[in-house]
Amino acid sequence: MRATGADNWLETNQRLLTAALAHVREALVRHANSAGADPKQVESRLASQREDPDPAGSTNTGPEATAPCGTALTNLCEIFSLSPFERDILLLCAGVELDSAFPAHCAAASGDPRKPYPTFGLALAALSEPHWSALLPVAPLRYWRLIELGAGDSIVTSPLRIDERLLHFLTGMSYLDQRLQGLLEPVEVRWELVPSHQRIADQLTELWRNRARSGAIELFGNDDAARRAIPAAACAALGLSLQSMRGVDVPAAAPERETLIRLWEREALLSGSVLLIDCDRADNCDAARALIERIRGPFVIAAREPLPDCGRPVVKFEVRRPSLAEQDARWRVALRPIAAQLNGSIEQIASQFDLETQSIGAVSAELSARDLSDGTQPGAHLWEICRRHSRRRLDGLAERIESTTFWDDIVLPEPQREILRQIAAHVRHRMTVYDPDRSFPGRMAPRSSRDPRRYHYRQ
Numbered sequence: 001m002r003a004t005g006a007d008n009w010l011e012t013n014q015r016l017l018t019a020a021l022a023h024v025r026e027a028l029v030r031h032a033n034s035a036g037a038d039p040k041q042v043e044s045r046l047a048s049q050r051e052d053p054d055p056a057g058s059t060n061t062g063p064e065a066t067a068p069c070g071t072a073l074t075n076l077c078e079i080f081s082l083s084p085f086e087r088d089i090l091l092l093c094a095g096v097e098l099d100s101a102f103p104a105h106c107a108a109a110s111g112d113p114r115k116p117y118p119t120f121g122l123a124l125a126a127l128s129e130p131h132w133s134a135l136l137p138v139a140p141l142r143y144w145r146l147i148e149l150g151a152g153d154s155i156v157t158s159p160l161r162i163d164e165r166l167l168h169f170l171t172g173m174s175y176l177d178q179r180l181q182g183l184l185e186p187v188e189v190r191w192e193l194v195p196s197h198q199r200i201a202d203q204l205t206e207l208w209r210n211r212a213r214s215g216a217i218e219l220f221g222n223d224d225a226a227r228r229a230i231p232a233a234a235c236a237a238l239g240l241s242l243q244s245m246r247g248v249d250v251p252a253a254a255p256e257r258e259t260l261i262r263l264w265e266r267e268a269l270l271s272g273s274v275l276l277i278d279c280d281r282a283d284n285c286d287a288a289r290a291l292i293e294r295i296r297g298p299f300v301i302a303a304r305e306p307l308p309d310c311g312r313p314v315v316k317f318e319v320r321r322p323s324l325a326e327q328d329a330r331w332r333v334a335l336r337p338i339a340a341q342l343n344g345s346i347e348q349i350a351s352q353f354d355l356e357t358q359s360i361g362a363v364s365a366e367l368s369a370r371d372l373s374d375g376t377q378p379g380a381h382l383w384e385i386c387r388r389h390s391r392r393r394l395d396g397l398a399e400r401i402e403s404t405t406f407w408d409d410i411v412l413p414e415p416q417r418e419i420l421r422q423i424a425a426h427v428r429h430r431m432t433v434y435d436p437d438r439s440f441p442g443r444m445a446p447r448s449s450r451d452p453r454r455y456h457y458r459q
Helices: 005-034 039-045 072-080 084-098 102-110 120-126 164-170 195-210 224-237 254-271 286-294 324-334 336-341 345-352 357-369 378-394 414-428
Strands: 147-149 160-162 185-187 216-220 241-246 273-278 299-303 314-318 444-446 455-457
Touching (some): 005 084, 005 102, 072 084, 072 164, 084 120, 164 254, 224 357, 254 286, 324 357
Antiparallel strands (some): 147 160
């Protein structure tokens, strides 16, 4: 069986990571020797670990050979702009987790058997090209929390430990940081976008491509599902992933929120992800607004109504439900297997129920799963399912009253009855107004959707 490209990369990454760890291990051995430790004792502890770290036979274990383009280590150094010294500190911490010989080497190099762990002091003394700025809280190692500083008497003597997410990243295993799990959920493209939504997705793609995926985007409107599907499609076009977080889940406490921001920004760099902040409840998004003001990198704000103040420049797009023509086309695609049995019901459904693309798919799936051999027309089943899906929007807002009244039950003078019949006819044929180009071309044309005088007659 031939190995796949991913298997080959993992094998190469593991081999070169082993070589990089051997380079740091040799630095510890040299420092232990120069500090007066017993070289034979050090060598005897790790005789089994002193094999050639490069199976290909390369004898060069320097930085140039240990971090070729494309490995996880090289990618990490490029992402966080690590200096050679900072890279070796990270490898020193990783070696303690990956190589059972490293604790003994650290103790020997420190000259204290009670210190089988890396420290900044040990790194400054044993590794090449040391610089004090690597210890600063604003330097990459500590700012991005690539390593954790344990309890100690001072910065240089405190134990160091590599962050678990970074440790597995170095070995070629990538996953969502456990501290973000439960807060984030992946958003995937589950259906083809309608043309009006695809145009917005294309604009997002160009914005992120031209601005190196920076800047804030806000999607607002009455199509809840499309506010998620549109950025997911744009991310897919750029080879990125989209992670969604509810605005109400953003911590209210500033320290916790700052930790969340740092972890997300790091995760976005490691995994190539974009954040979607769902602010559907604008009244509960004060903490989300504070996050929006501080966060860096690409992200999308999704809300039913535009946020009044985001604290930074935001590019806004309105996301409306699909037009009547788009809904009609979506219905015909979704119901294609039984479209011939519906006898024109699709046009009536599209004109009566203003549904999202996701709801159209759900209704179609439910209809397809029903037993249609009971003699009831498929159109009646479809109408009943659509009514039930539409009613959910009003649940909790009003009490539903099932009407059993027919025209013959209404006791009114004939002129008033005729007015009611005219109202019903207007509702039944409202597609003639809302979609004139499909019903009566050349007769009526819509004004702007925001114009209260929505329709006018063509001359």
